[in-house]
Amino acid sequence: MTTLTDRPNTALLVIDVQNGVVSGAHERDQVVANIGAAIDAARTQGVPVIWIQHSSENLVKDSEAWQFVPELKRDAAEALVPKTFPDSFEETELESVLAAGGIGRVFVTGAQTDECIRSTLHGAITRGYDVTLVSDAHTTEDLSEYGAPTPDKVIAHTNLYWQYHRAPGRAAGVQSAAELSFTS
Secondary structure, three states, X not given: OOOXXXXXXXXXXXXXXXXXXXXXXXXXXHHHHHHHHHHHHHHHOOOOEEEEEEOOOOOOOOOOOOOEOOOOOOOOOOXXXXXXXXXXXXXXXXXXXXXXXXXXXXXXXXXXXXXXXXXXXXXXXXXXXXXXXXXXXXXXXXXXXXXXXXXXXXXXXXXXXXXXXXEOOEEEEEEOOOOOOXXX
């Protein structure tokens, strides 16, 4: 249903699952396990896994905080997209990687729900992609001391609104890691 012509394929995006990003994240271990399950499912079904890795002055390239969490292992053949903005498409090679793979549908996992995940969801759908959020494979830290909702509410709200999000000629949706189907 994507508006991108000649792009029948699907990819799994693994966004910013880095030591310094998820160290204090809500339900970190369970979410990382669910992301691992999504990666395993994608690999089993021949769906490309694309790793996105943020860097900033607080997440310095090549530092321990910048590294992906040790529970998740990137295959050297899987694409790696460095980024410096919340939206994984902004000033990155993500669009080129997706175009080269004929990818018109993406599944989104990772961190932070209220920043990089939401930005990438909207960035993808506005660029013509069908976008599925893996409901139990994204997380965020607790920013409630700054007036934000608690992480469980941020995650629940994002899942709720993305389940019903629509755009002309594009589909949004939500699936749990356990029910993940890259073909439906």
